[in-house]
Amino acid sequence: MSTAVENIPGLEVLDQSLESQMTLSMGPQHPSTHGVLRLDLRLDGELVVKAIPDIGYLHTGMEKLFEYKKYQQGIVITDRMDYLNPLGNNLAYVMAAEKLLDLEIPQRAQTIRVLFCELQRIASHMVWLGTHALDIGAMSVFFYCFRQREKIMNLIEAASGGRMTPSYFRIGGLMMDLPAGFERRCKQFQDDFLEAMNTFETLVTGNTLWQSRTMGIGIISGEEAINWGLTGPCLRGSGVDLDLRRDNPYTGYDTYDFNVPVETDGDVWARFRVRMRECYESHKIVRQALERLRPGPIKADAPKVVLPDRDDMRKHMDSLIHHFLIVAEGFNIPAGEVYMPIEASKGELGVYMKSNGGPKPDRVHFRGPSFVNLSALPVMSEGEMVADVVAIIGSLDIVLGEIDR
Amino acid sequence: MLQEFVEKLKAQDGGWVTDVVEGHGEVTVIVPRENIVDVCTFLKATHDFDMLADLCGGDRGPEEDPRFEINYHLFSTKHHNRLRLKVLLSEDDPHVATVTTLWKTADWHERETFDLFGVIFDGHPDLRRILLPSDFDGHALRKDYPLRGYEPYSMN
Numbered sequence: 001m002s003t004a005v006e007n008i009p010g011l012e013v014l015d016q017s018l019e020s021q022m023t024l025s026m027g028p029q030h031p032s033t034h035g036v037l038r039l040d041l042r043l044d045g046e047l048v049v050k051a052i053p054d055i056g057y058l059h060t061g062m063e064k065l066f067e068y069k070k071y072q073q074g075i076v077i078t079d080r081m082d083y084l085n086p087l088g089n090n091l092a093y094v095m096a097a098e099k100l101l102d103l104e105i106p107q108r109a110q111t112i113r114v115l116f117c118e119l120q121r122i123a124s125h126m127v128w129l130g131t132h133a134l135d136i137g138a139m140s141v142f143f144y145c146f147r148q149r150e151k152i153m154n155l156i157e158a159a160s161g162g163r164m165t166p167s168y169f170r171i172g173g174l175m176m177d178l179p180a181g182f183e184r185r186c187k188q189f190q191d192d193f194l195e196a197m198n199t200f201e202t203l204v205t206g207n208t209l210w211q212s213r214t215m216g217i218g219i220i221s222g223e224e225a226i227n228w229g230l231t232g233p234c235l236r237g238s239g240v241d242l243d244l245r246r247d248n249p250y251t252g253y254d255t256y257d258f259n260v261p262v263e264t265d266g267d268v269w270a271r272f273r274v275r276m277r278e279c280y281e282s283h284k285i286v287r288q289a290l291e292r293l294r295p296g297p298i299k300a301d302a303p304k305v306v307l308p309d310r311d312d313m314r315k316h317m318d319s320l321i322h323h324f325l326i327v328a329e330g331f332n333i334p335a336g337e338v339y340m341p342i343e344a345s346k347g348e349l350g351v352y353m354k355s356n357g358g359p360k361p362d363r364v365h366f367r368g369p370s371f372v373n374l375s376a377l378p379v380m381s382e383g384e385m386v387a388d389v390v391a392i393i394g395s396l397d398i399v400l401g402e403i404d405r
Numbered sequence: 406m407l408q409e410f411v412e413k414l415k416a417q418d419g420g421w422v423t424d425v426v427e428g429h430g431e432v433t434v435i436v437p438r439e440n441i442v443d444v445c446t447f448l449k450a451t452h453d454f455d456m457l458a459d460l461c462g463g464d465r466g467p468e469e470d471p472r473f474e475i476n477y478h479l480f481s482t483k484h485h486n487r488l489r490l491k492v493l494l495s496e497d498d499p500h501v502a503t504v505t506t507l508w509k510t511a512d513w514h515e516r517e518t519f520d521l522f523g524v525i526f527d528g529h530p531d532l533r534r535i536l537l538p539s540d541f542d543g544h545a546l547r548k549d550y551p552l553r554g555y556e557p558y559s560m561n
Contacts, residue, residue, distance in 0.1 A: 055535065055536065056534075056535060056536040056537060056538070059536040059537060061545060061552075063521075063546060064545055064546055064550075064552060065552070068552055099429050100429065102429070226455050226456050226482055227455075227456075227508055227509050227510065228509050228510050229456060229457060229458070229508065229509075229510025240482060242482050242485075247485040248485055248487075336428050336429060337428075337431075337433070337476075338428075338429050338431060339431065339458075339459065339476075339478050339487065339489060341458065341487075348458060350458060350459050350478065352459065352461055352476060352478070354463060362463075363461075363463045363464075365459070365461040365463075367458065367459035367461070367478075371513065372510055372513070372514075375509075375510065375512060375513040376509075376510075404536060405536070
Protein backbone atom coordinates (compact mmCIF):
# COMPACT_ATOMS: atom_id res chain seq x y z
CA MET A 1 0.00 0.00 0.00
CA SER A 2 0.84 3.63 -0.16
CA THR A 3 2.80 4.01 3.01
CA ALA A 4 5.92 1.98 2.84
CA VAL A 5 7.74 3.10 5.95
CA GLU A 6 10.87 3.86 3.95
CA ASN A 7 9.19 6.79 2.23
CA ILE A 8 8.77 8.75 5.37
CA PRO A 9 11.45 11.27 6.18
CA GLY A 10 13.03 10.89 9.57
CA LEU A 11 12.50 7.17 9.90
CA GLU A 12 15.76 6.19 8.19
CA VAL A 13 17.66 8.09 10.83
CA LEU A 14 15.95 6.21 13.59
CA ASP A 15 16.59 3.03 11.69
CA GLN A 16 20.32 3.44 11.73
CA SER A 17 20.87 4.75 15.20
CA LEU A 18 18.89 2.17 17.14
CA GLU A 19 19.27 -1.42 16.09
CA SER A 20 16.87 -2.65 18.69
CA GLN A 21 13.91 -1.12 16.88
CA MET A 22 11.32 -3.05 15.00
CA THR A 23 8.35 -2.11 12.88
CA LEU A 24 4.97 -3.52 13.76
CA SER A 25 2.13 -3.24 11.33
CA MET A 26 -1.01 -3.04 13.45
CA GLY A 27 -4.18 -3.55 11.50
CA PRO A 28 -6.07 -3.19 9.22
CA GLN A 29 -7.76 -6.28 10.61
CA HIS A 30 -6.82 -5.69 14.21
CA PRO A 31 -10.01 -5.68 16.31
CA SER A 32 -9.00 -2.72 18.45
CA THR A 33 -8.47 -0.41 15.48
CA HIS A 34 -12.25 0.07 15.21
CA GLY A 35 -12.50 -0.72 11.56
CA VAL A 36 -9.80 -0.77 8.96
CA LEU A 37 -7.14 1.50 10.38
CA ARG A 38 -3.55 0.43 9.94
CA LEU A 39 -0.78 1.74 12.12
CA ASP A 40 2.88 1.50 11.35
CA LEU A 41 4.40 1.34 14.79
CA ARG A 42 8.14 1.75 15.19
CA LEU A 43 8.93 0.08 18.48
CA ASP A 44 11.89 0.08 20.78
CA GLY A 45 11.08 -2.86 22.99
CA GLU A 46 7.52 -2.14 24.01
CA LEU A 47 7.95 1.60 23.66
CA VAL A 48 6.39 3.35 20.69
CA VAL A 49 9.01 5.52 19.00
CA LYS A 50 6.92 6.49 16.03
CA ALA A 51 3.34 5.82 15.00
CA ILE A 52 2.14 6.40 11.48
CA PRO A 53 -1.57 5.94 10.76
CA ASP A 54 -2.39 4.57 7.33
CA ILE A 55 -5.96 5.18 6.24
CA GLY A 56 -7.97 4.87 3.08
CA TYR A 57 -8.95 1.20 3.19
CA LEU A 58 -12.61 2.17 3.36
CA HIS A 59 -12.44 5.01 0.83
CA THR A 60 -15.53 4.84 -1.35
CA GLY A 61 -15.43 8.23 -3.03
CA MET A 62 -18.49 9.58 -1.24
CA GLU A 63 -17.57 13.21 -1.89
CA LYS A 64 -17.40 12.43 -5.60
CA LEU A 65 -20.73 10.65 -5.43
CA PHE A 66 -22.45 13.71 -3.93
CA GLU A 67 -21.69 15.64 -7.11
CA TYR A 68 -23.63 13.11 -9.16
CA LYS A 69 -26.66 12.89 -6.87
CA LYS A 70 -29.48 15.31 -6.28
CA TYR A 71 -29.52 17.12 -2.97
CA GLN A 72 -32.18 14.89 -1.44
CA GLN A 73 -30.39 11.75 -2.63
CA GLY A 74 -27.21 12.83 -0.85
CA ILE A 75 -28.84 12.35 2.55
CA VAL A 76 -28.59 8.57 2.32
CA ILE A 77 -24.85 8.81 1.61
CA THR A 78 -24.32 10.73 4.84
CA ASP A 79 -25.79 7.85 6.84
CA ARG A 80 -22.89 5.70 5.80
CA MET A 81 -20.11 8.04 6.89
CA ASP A 82 -20.10 8.07 10.66
CA TYR A 83 -22.33 5.05 10.97
CA LEU A 84 -22.55 5.37 14.74
CA ASN A 85 -23.98 8.86 14.49
CA PRO A 86 -26.00 8.89 11.25
CA LEU A 87 -28.58 11.39 12.46
CA GLY A 88 -25.82 13.87 13.24
CA ASN A 89 -24.53 13.50 9.68
CA ASN A 90 -28.06 13.91 8.32
CA LEU A 91 -28.46 17.07 10.36
CA ALA A 92 -25.22 18.69 9.21
CA TYR A 93 -26.00 17.92 5.57
CA VAL A 94 -29.61 19.07 5.54
CA MET A 95 -28.75 22.17 7.54
CA ALA A 96 -26.10 23.13 4.99
CA ALA A 97 -28.70 22.84 2.22
CA GLU A 98 -31.27 24.70 4.31
CA LYS A 99 -28.77 27.47 4.94
CA LEU A 100 -28.28 27.87 1.19
CA LEU A 101 -32.06 27.89 0.69
CA ASP A 102 -32.74 30.18 3.69
CA LEU A 103 -35.44 27.81 4.85
CA GLU A 104 -37.26 28.24 8.11
CA ILE A 105 -37.83 24.97 9.94
CA PRO A 106 -40.97 24.58 12.10
CA GLN A 107 -40.56 24.35 15.85
CA ARG A 108 -41.73 20.77 16.18
CA ALA A 109 -39.25 19.57 13.59
CA GLN A 110 -36.43 21.40 15.37
CA THR A 111 -37.36 19.86 18.71
CA ILE A 112 -37.52 16.38 17.22
CA ARG A 113 -34.13 16.95 15.58
CA VAL A 114 -32.60 17.89 18.92
CA LEU A 115 -34.29 14.93 20.59
CA PHE A 116 -32.91 12.46 18.07
CA CYS A 117 -29.45 13.98 17.91
CA GLU A 118 -29.10 13.62 21.64
CA LEU A 119 -30.45 10.07 21.63
CA GLN A 120 -27.98 9.31 18.87
CA ARG A 121 -25.17 10.88 20.87
CA ILE A 122 -25.96 8.58 23.78
CA ALA A 123 -26.07 5.60 21.40
CA SER A 124 -22.72 6.60 19.90
CA HIS A 125 -21.18 6.99 23.35
CA MET A 126 -22.55 3.59 24.33
CA VAL A 127 -20.73 1.96 21.42
CA TRP A 128 -17.62 3.91 22.31
CA LEU A 129 -17.75 2.85 25.96
CA GLY A 130 -18.43 -0.78 25.13
CA THR A 131 -15.66 -1.12 22.56
CA HIS A 132 -13.21 1.02 24.53
CA ALA A 133 -13.72 -1.20 27.57
CA LEU A 134 -13.47 -4.30 25.40
CA ASP A 135 -10.14 -3.10 24.03
CA ILE A 136 -8.78 -2.53 27.49
CA GLY A 137 -10.01 -5.93 28.67
CA ALA A 138 -13.29 -5.31 30.47
CA MET A 139 -15.52 -7.54 28.44
CA SER A 140 -18.87 -7.47 30.16
CA VAL A 141 -19.31 -3.69 29.85
CA PHE A 142 -19.88 -4.21 26.15
CA PHE A 143 -23.07 -6.19 26.72
CA TYR A 144 -24.56 -3.64 29.09
CA CYS A 145 -23.74 -0.82 26.71
CA PHE A 146 -25.23 -2.52 23.71
CA ARG A 147 -28.38 -3.27 25.64
CA GLN A 148 -28.88 0.48 26.12
CA ARG A 149 -27.94 1.23 22.55
CA GLU A 150 -30.44 -1.33 21.35
CA LYS A 151 -33.23 0.58 23.07
CA ILE A 152 -32.23 3.77 21.27
CA MET A 153 -31.96 1.89 17.99
CA ASN A 154 -35.53 0.68 18.52
CA LEU A 155 -36.67 4.25 19.07
CA ILE A 156 -34.95 5.41 15.90
CA GLU A 157 -36.41 2.48 14.02
CA ALA A 158 -39.88 3.31 15.29
CA ALA A 159 -39.59 6.84 13.95
CA SER A 160 -37.72 6.36 10.71
CA GLY A 161 -37.88 2.67 9.81
CA GLY A 162 -34.11 2.31 9.75
CA ARG A 163 -31.74 1.40 12.53
CA MET A 164 -28.29 2.23 11.24
CA THR A 165 -29.37 4.25 8.22
CA PRO A 166 -32.35 6.33 9.28
CA SER A 167 -32.16 9.26 6.79
CA TYR A 168 -34.80 10.76 9.05
CA PHE A 169 -33.97 14.43 8.60
CA ARG A 170 -34.87 15.82 5.21
CA ILE A 171 -34.17 19.17 3.64
CA GLY A 172 -36.94 21.32 5.06
CA GLY A 173 -37.96 19.14 7.97
CA LEU A 174 -38.42 15.49 8.76
CA MET A 175 -39.32 12.39 6.79
CA MET A 176 -42.49 11.85 8.84
CA ASP A 177 -43.93 12.64 12.22
CA LEU A 178 -43.28 10.58 15.33
CA PRO A 179 -45.36 7.42 15.60
CA ALA A 180 -48.10 7.07 18.19
CA GLY A 181 -46.76 6.10 21.60
CA PHE A 182 -43.25 7.29 20.86
CA GLU A 183 -43.14 9.69 23.76
CA ARG A 184 -44.11 6.97 26.21
CA ARG A 185 -41.38 4.66 24.90
CA CYS A 186 -38.84 7.43 25.00
CA LYS A 187 -39.76 8.26 28.60
CA GLN A 188 -39.38 4.63 29.50
CA PHE A 189 -35.89 4.62 28.08
CA GLN A 190 -35.18 7.81 29.99
CA ASP A 191 -36.12 6.21 33.26
CA ASP A 192 -34.02 3.12 32.63
CA PHE A 193 -30.99 4.93 31.36
CA LEU A 194 -29.90 6.64 34.55
CA GLU A 195 -29.91 3.30 36.29
CA ALA A 196 -27.76 1.90 33.50
CA MET A 197 -25.34 4.79 33.91
CA ASN A 198 -25.00 3.79 37.55
CA THR A 199 -24.08 0.31 36.39
CA PHE A 200 -21.39 1.70 34.12
CA GLU A 201 -19.98 3.90 36.83
CA THR A 202 -19.78 0.88 39.13
CA LEU A 203 -18.35 -1.39 36.45
CA VAL A 204 -15.79 0.98 35.02
CA THR A 205 -15.26 4.28 36.78
CA GLY A 206 -14.53 2.91 40.22
CA ASN A 207 -12.46 0.05 38.86
CA THR A 208 -8.81 0.48 39.87
CA LEU A 209 -7.63 -1.62 36.94
CA TRP A 210 -9.49 0.69 34.61
CA GLN A 211 -8.02 3.73 36.29
CA SER A 212 -4.48 2.49 36.04
CA ARG A 213 -4.94 1.67 32.37
CA THR A 214 -6.28 5.13 31.53
CA MET A 215 -4.82 7.72 33.89
CA GLY A 216 -1.77 9.56 32.62
CA ILE A 217 -1.88 7.82 29.24
CA GLY A 218 -1.91 9.63 25.90
CA ILE A 219 -1.63 13.14 27.25
CA ILE A 220 -2.19 16.11 24.97
CA SER A 221 -2.22 19.69 26.22
CA GLY A 222 -5.01 22.11 25.44
CA GLU A 223 -2.82 24.31 23.28
CA GLU A 224 -1.55 21.38 21.28
CA ALA A 225 -5.06 19.98 20.95
CA ILE A 226 -6.24 23.23 19.36
CA ASN A 227 -3.25 23.28 17.05
CA TRP A 228 -4.03 19.73 15.96
CA GLY A 229 -7.65 20.70 15.40
CA LEU A 230 -9.08 18.30 17.97
CA THR A 231 -12.75 18.89 18.72
CA GLY A 232 -15.47 17.39 20.82
CA PRO A 233 -14.72 15.28 23.91
CA CYS A 234 -11.05 15.00 22.91
CA LEU A 235 -10.66 18.77 23.11
CA ARG A 236 -12.77 19.15 26.23
CA GLY A 237 -10.70 16.44 27.88
CA SER A 238 -7.72 18.76 27.49
CA GLY A 239 -9.35 21.60 29.38
CA VAL A 240 -10.65 23.67 26.45
CA ASP A 241 -14.22 24.72 27.09
CA LEU A 242 -15.73 24.56 23.62
CA ASP A 243 -19.02 23.09 22.53
CA LEU A 244 -20.63 24.22 19.30
CA ARG A 245 -24.08 23.51 20.69
CA ARG A 246 -23.48 26.38 23.07
CA ASP A 247 -20.94 28.49 21.17
CA ASN A 248 -22.26 28.36 17.59
CA PRO A 249 -25.83 27.35 18.43
CA TYR A 250 -28.03 25.69 15.82
CA THR A 251 -31.48 24.03 15.81
CA GLY A 252 -32.36 26.02 18.92
CA TYR A 253 -29.77 24.44 21.21
CA ASP A 254 -29.30 27.82 22.89
CA THR A 255 -32.74 27.48 24.46
CA TYR A 256 -31.90 24.23 26.24
CA ASP A 257 -30.37 24.05 29.66
CA PHE A 258 -27.27 21.87 29.76
CA ASN A 259 -23.69 21.99 30.96
CA VAL A 260 -20.53 21.40 28.98
CA PRO A 261 -18.34 18.89 30.83
CA VAL A 262 -14.66 19.79 30.78
CA GLU A 263 -11.73 17.84 32.24
CA THR A 264 -8.25 19.23 32.43
CA ASP A 265 -5.89 16.26 32.47
CA GLY A 266 -5.84 15.63 28.71
CA ASP A 267 -5.33 11.89 29.11
CA VAL A 268 -7.45 8.86 28.24
CA TRP A 269 -9.17 9.06 31.61
CA ALA A 270 -10.16 12.72 31.05
CA ARG A 271 -11.69 11.92 27.66
CA PHE A 272 -13.50 9.00 29.24
CA ARG A 273 -14.91 11.21 31.99
CA VAL A 274 -16.03 13.87 29.52
CA ARG A 275 -18.02 11.36 27.48
CA MET A 276 -19.56 9.77 30.55
CA ARG A 277 -20.67 13.15 31.85
CA GLU A 278 -21.95 14.09 28.40
CA CYS A 279 -24.34 11.17 28.55
CA TYR A 280 -26.03 12.76 31.57
CA GLU A 281 -26.23 16.11 29.77
CA SER A 282 -27.73 14.51 26.67
CA HIS A 283 -30.19 12.76 28.92
CA LYS A 284 -31.16 16.16 30.32
CA ILE A 285 -31.64 17.62 26.84
CA VAL A 286 -33.77 14.67 25.74
CA ARG A 287 -36.02 15.23 28.74
CA GLN A 288 -36.40 18.93 27.94
CA ALA A 289 -37.09 18.18 24.28
CA LEU A 290 -39.77 15.67 25.24
CA GLU A 291 -41.45 18.25 27.44
CA ARG A 292 -41.42 20.77 24.62
CA LEU A 293 -43.03 18.55 21.99
CA ARG A 294 -46.21 20.22 20.80
CA PRO A 295 -48.34 19.27 17.84
CA GLY A 296 -47.49 21.21 14.72
CA PRO A 297 -46.11 20.95 11.23
CA ILE A 298 -42.91 18.98 10.73
CA LYS A 299 -42.07 20.29 7.27
CA ALA A 300 -41.19 23.78 6.14
CA ASP A 301 -43.65 25.72 4.04
CA ALA A 302 -41.71 25.36 0.79
CA PRO A 303 -43.68 23.28 -1.70
CA LYS A 304 -40.91 23.33 -4.29
CA VAL A 305 -38.42 21.73 -1.91
CA VAL A 306 -40.37 19.63 0.56
CA LEU A 307 -42.30 16.58 -0.58
CA PRO A 308 -46.07 17.03 -0.07
CA ASP A 309 -48.12 14.78 2.17
CA ARG A 310 -49.64 11.72 0.54
CA ASP A 311 -53.09 12.91 1.43
CA ASP A 312 -52.57 16.26 -0.29
CA MET A 313 -51.36 14.55 -3.43
CA ARG A 314 -54.66 12.75 -3.77
CA LYS A 315 -56.65 15.95 -3.43
CA HIS A 316 -54.57 18.73 -4.94
CA MET A 317 -53.22 18.85 -8.46
CA ASP A 318 -50.38 21.23 -7.58
CA SER A 319 -49.14 18.92 -4.81
CA LEU A 320 -48.97 16.11 -7.33
CA ILE A 321 -47.01 18.29 -9.76
CA HIS A 322 -44.58 19.41 -7.08
CA HIS A 323 -44.07 15.83 -5.98
CA PHE A 324 -43.37 14.74 -9.53
CA LEU A 325 -40.91 17.55 -10.15
CA ILE A 326 -39.01 17.08 -6.90
CA VAL A 327 -38.64 13.37 -7.47
CA ALA A 328 -37.93 13.48 -11.21
CA GLU A 329 -35.83 16.62 -11.53
CA GLY A 330 -34.93 17.60 -8.00
CA PHE A 331 -34.99 21.17 -6.79
CA ASN A 332 -32.53 23.91 -7.55
CA ILE A 333 -30.53 25.53 -4.81
CA PRO A 334 -29.30 29.08 -5.47
CA ALA A 335 -25.60 29.44 -6.16
CA GLY A 336 -23.44 30.00 -3.12
CA GLU A 337 -21.29 28.23 -0.58
CA VAL A 338 -21.71 27.54 3.11
CA TYR A 339 -19.86 25.79 5.89
CA MET A 340 -22.19 24.26 8.44
CA PRO A 341 -20.54 23.00 11.61
CA ILE A 342 -22.40 20.99 14.22
CA GLU A 343 -21.31 19.29 17.41
CA ALA A 344 -21.55 15.62 16.52
CA SER A 345 -20.84 12.93 19.09
CA LYS A 346 -17.16 12.90 18.15
CA GLY A 347 -16.54 16.59 17.62
CA GLU A 348 -17.06 19.26 15.03
CA LEU A 349 -18.74 17.83 11.98
CA GLY A 350 -18.56 20.46 9.28
CA VAL A 351 -20.21 20.32 5.90
CA TYR A 352 -18.89 22.58 3.18
CA MET A 353 -21.47 22.78 0.42
CA LYS A 354 -21.13 24.69 -2.80
CA SER A 355 -23.94 25.09 -5.24
CA ASN A 356 -23.90 26.28 -8.83
CA GLY A 357 -27.64 26.76 -8.91
CA GLY A 358 -28.61 23.33 -10.19
CA PRO A 359 -30.27 20.32 -8.61
CA LYS A 360 -26.93 18.73 -7.77
CA PRO A 361 -24.21 20.18 -5.56
CA ASP A 362 -20.98 21.38 -7.12
CA ARG A 363 -18.96 20.23 -4.14
CA VAL A 364 -19.74 18.67 -0.80
CA HIS A 365 -16.96 18.24 1.68
CA PHE A 366 -17.28 16.63 5.08
CA ARG A 367 -14.92 17.70 7.79
CA GLY A 368 -15.15 14.57 9.84
CA PRO A 369 -14.13 14.89 13.49
CA SER A 370 -12.63 11.40 13.45
CA PHE A 371 -10.35 12.30 10.54
CA VAL A 372 -8.84 15.24 12.37
CA ASN A 373 -8.75 13.55 15.77
CA LEU A 374 -6.93 10.56 14.35
CA SER A 375 -4.25 12.76 12.82
CA ALA A 376 -3.19 13.67 16.36
CA LEU A 377 -2.73 10.01 17.33
CA PRO A 378 1.07 10.04 16.80
CA VAL A 379 1.49 12.95 19.24
CA MET A 380 -0.45 11.12 21.91
CA SER A 381 1.01 7.67 21.43
CA GLU A 382 4.71 8.32 20.90
CA GLY A 383 6.55 7.46 24.08
CA GLU A 384 3.79 5.18 25.33
CA MET A 385 3.61 1.38 25.45
CA VAL A 386 2.06 -0.67 22.64
CA ALA A 387 -0.82 -1.75 24.86
CA ASP A 388 -1.56 1.90 25.58
CA VAL A 389 -1.92 2.69 21.90
CA VAL A 390 -5.03 0.53 21.98
CA ALA A 391 -6.39 2.56 24.89
CA ILE A 392 -5.58 5.82 23.11
CA ILE A 393 -7.32 4.79 19.88
CA GLY A 394 -10.34 3.84 21.95
CA SER A 395 -10.34 7.19 23.71
CA LEU A 396 -10.29 9.06 20.37
CA ASP A 397 -13.55 7.33 19.40
CA ILE A 398 -12.85 7.08 15.70
CA VAL A 399 -15.08 5.71 12.98
CA LEU A 400 -13.28 4.75 9.81
CA GLY A 401 -16.33 5.24 7.63
CA GLU A 402 -16.04 8.93 8.30
CA ILE A 403 -12.28 9.11 8.05
CA ASP A 404 -12.00 7.44 4.67
CA ARG A 405 -15.34 8.61 3.28
CA MET B 406 -18.40 41.68 13.07
CA LEU B 407 -16.70 39.59 10.42
CA GLN B 408 -16.38 42.68 8.23
CA GLU B 409 -13.98 44.04 10.84
CA PHE B 410 -11.43 41.38 10.02
CA VAL B 411 -11.67 42.20 6.35
CA GLU B 412 -11.09 45.89 7.07
CA LYS B 413 -8.12 45.06 9.28
CA LEU B 414 -6.66 42.79 6.62
CA LYS B 415 -7.04 45.56 4.04
CA ALA B 416 -5.49 48.08 6.40
CA GLN B 417 -2.54 45.79 7.04
CA ASP B 418 -1.72 45.30 3.38
CA GLY B 419 -3.87 46.36 0.44
CA GLY B 420 -2.65 43.46 -1.65
CA TRP B 421 -3.86 40.81 0.79
CA VAL B 422 -7.52 40.97 -0.17
CA THR B 423 -8.49 40.37 -3.79
CA ASP B 424 -12.19 40.13 -3.20
CA VAL B 425 -14.73 39.67 -0.45
CA VAL B 426 -17.92 37.62 -0.81
CA GLU B 427 -20.66 37.71 1.78
CA GLY B 428 -23.63 35.43 2.05
CA HIS B 429 -25.65 33.36 4.49
CA GLY B 430 -23.91 35.01 7.42
CA GLU B 431 -20.48 33.94 6.26
CA VAL B 432 -17.61 35.96 4.86
CA THR B 433 -15.22 34.65 2.24
CA VAL B 434 -11.99 36.51 1.67
CA ILE B 435 -10.18 35.71 -1.53
CA VAL B 436 -6.47 35.96 -0.94
CA PRO B 437 -3.66 35.89 -3.52
CA ARG B 438 -1.77 32.66 -3.12
CA GLU B 439 1.54 34.43 -2.41
CA ASN B 440 0.03 35.99 0.71
CA ILE B 441 -1.91 33.11 2.23
CA VAL B 442 0.70 32.27 4.87
CA ASP B 443 1.11 35.95 5.81
CA VAL B 444 -2.64 36.43 6.10
CA CYS B 445 -3.03 33.29 8.20
CA THR B 446 -0.12 34.28 10.44
CA PHE B 447 -1.62 37.73 10.94
CA LEU B 448 -5.11 36.41 11.70
CA LYS B 449 -3.77 33.77 14.05
CA ALA B 450 -1.51 36.12 15.96
CA THR B 451 -3.73 39.18 16.28
CA HIS B 452 -7.28 37.90 16.05
CA ASP B 453 -7.09 34.56 17.87
CA PHE B 454 -7.95 32.40 14.89
CA ASP B 455 -6.15 29.58 16.62
CA MET B 456 -7.89 26.66 14.95
CA LEU B 457 -8.01 25.65 11.33
CA ALA B 458 -11.39 23.96 11.35
CA ASP B 459 -11.18 22.70 7.81
CA LEU B 460 -9.21 22.95 4.62
CA CYS B 461 -10.72 21.64 1.44
CA GLY B 462 -10.23 21.92 -2.26
CA GLY B 463 -12.66 22.51 -5.05
CA ASP B 464 -12.59 22.15 -8.81
CA ARG B 465 -14.50 24.61 -10.99
CA GLY B 466 -14.10 22.49 -14.09
CA PRO B 467 -11.36 21.90 -16.68
CA GLU B 468 -12.31 24.87 -18.86
CA GLU B 469 -12.20 27.39 -16.03
CA ASP B 470 -9.20 29.51 -15.16
CA PRO B 471 -8.31 29.71 -12.32
CA ARG B 472 -9.51 26.16 -12.00
CA PHE B 473 -8.88 25.15 -8.40
CA GLU B 474 -9.93 26.78 -5.20
CA ILE B 475 -8.62 25.99 -1.74
CA ASN B 476 -10.89 26.94 1.18
CA TYR B 477 -9.45 27.61 4.61
CA HIS B 478 -12.08 27.63 7.34
CA LEU B 479 -10.60 29.50 10.27
CA PHE B 480 -12.12 29.30 13.71
CA SER B 481 -11.41 31.09 16.95
CA THR B 482 -11.84 28.95 20.05
CA LYS B 483 -11.97 32.10 22.19
CA HIS B 484 -14.44 34.28 20.29
CA HIS B 485 -16.11 31.53 18.22
CA ASN B 486 -15.79 33.47 14.98
CA ARG B 487 -15.48 31.79 11.64
CA LEU B 488 -13.84 33.13 8.53
CA ARG B 489 -13.28 31.52 5.17
CA LEU B 490 -10.17 32.29 3.15
CA LYS B 491 -10.05 31.20 -0.44
CA VAL B 492 -7.06 30.80 -2.71
CA LEU B 493 -7.53 30.39 -6.44
CA LEU B 494 -5.05 28.35 -8.44
CA SER B 495 -4.64 27.79 -12.15
CA GLU B 496 -4.30 24.33 -13.62
CA ASP B 497 -0.83 24.95 -15.06
CA ASP B 498 0.66 25.95 -11.75
CA PRO B 499 -1.30 24.36 -8.89
CA HIS B 500 1.14 25.33 -6.15
CA VAL B 501 0.40 27.01 -2.86
CA ALA B 502 2.48 27.35 0.30
CA THR B 503 1.63 25.02 3.17
CA VAL B 504 0.09 26.26 6.41
CA THR B 505 1.30 23.27 8.44
CA THR B 506 3.79 25.63 10.05
CA LEU B 507 0.86 27.45 11.66
CA TRP B 508 -1.60 24.63 12.30
CA LYS B 509 -0.46 21.04 12.48
CA THR B 510 -3.96 19.92 11.64
CA ALA B 511 -3.38 21.18 8.08
CA ASP B 512 -1.11 18.19 7.52
CA TRP B 513 -3.79 15.64 6.70
CA HIS B 514 -6.14 18.15 5.12
CA GLU B 515 -3.43 19.20 2.68
CA ARG B 516 -2.53 15.60 1.96
CA GLU B 517 -6.17 14.89 1.20
CA THR B 518 -6.42 17.89 -1.10
CA PHE B 519 -3.24 16.85 -2.86
CA ASP B 520 -4.55 13.32 -3.19
CA LEU B 521 -7.93 14.21 -4.63
CA PHE B 522 -7.16 17.38 -6.62
CA GLY B 523 -3.45 17.24 -7.35
CA VAL B 524 -2.73 20.59 -5.73
CA ILE B 525 0.86 20.80 -4.49
CA PHE B 526 1.46 22.35 -1.09
CA ASP B 527 5.01 23.70 -1.13
CA GLY B 528 6.90 23.06 2.07
CA HIS B 529 4.59 20.33 3.35
CA PRO B 530 6.66 17.89 5.43
CA ASP B 531 5.18 14.70 4.04
CA LEU B 532 3.03 15.23 0.95
CA ARG B 533 1.88 11.72 0.08
CA ARG B 534 -1.48 10.36 -1.00
CA ILE B 535 -3.65 9.64 2.01
CA LEU B 536 -6.96 8.12 0.95
CA LEU B 537 -5.99 6.53 -2.36
CA PRO B 538 -3.10 4.14 -2.92
CA SER B 539 0.22 5.62 -3.98
CA ASP B 540 0.08 4.10 -7.47
CA PHE B 541 -3.37 5.49 -8.21
CA ASP B 542 -3.68 7.18 -11.56
CA GLY B 543 -5.13 10.69 -11.59
CA HIS B 544 -6.91 12.81 -9.02
CA ALA B 545 -10.36 11.54 -8.27
CA LEU B 546 -12.26 14.68 -7.30
CA ARG B 547 -11.34 16.62 -10.42
CA LYS B 548 -14.36 17.25 -12.55
CA ASP B 549 -12.82 15.56 -15.59
CA TYR B 550 -12.15 12.37 -13.67
CA PRO B 551 -14.96 9.91 -14.47
CA LEU B 552 -17.15 8.71 -11.62
CA ARG B 553 -16.28 5.08 -12.21
CA GLY B 554 -12.60 5.72 -12.88
CA TYR B 555 -10.62 4.92 -16.00
CA GLU B 556 -10.38 1.21 -15.36
CA PRO B 557 -11.18 -1.16 -12.52
CA TYR B 558 -8.54 -0.73 -9.87
CA SER B 559 -6.71 -3.84 -8.79
CA MET B 560 -4.47 -4.20 -5.79
CA ASN B 561 -1.55 -5.76 -7.68
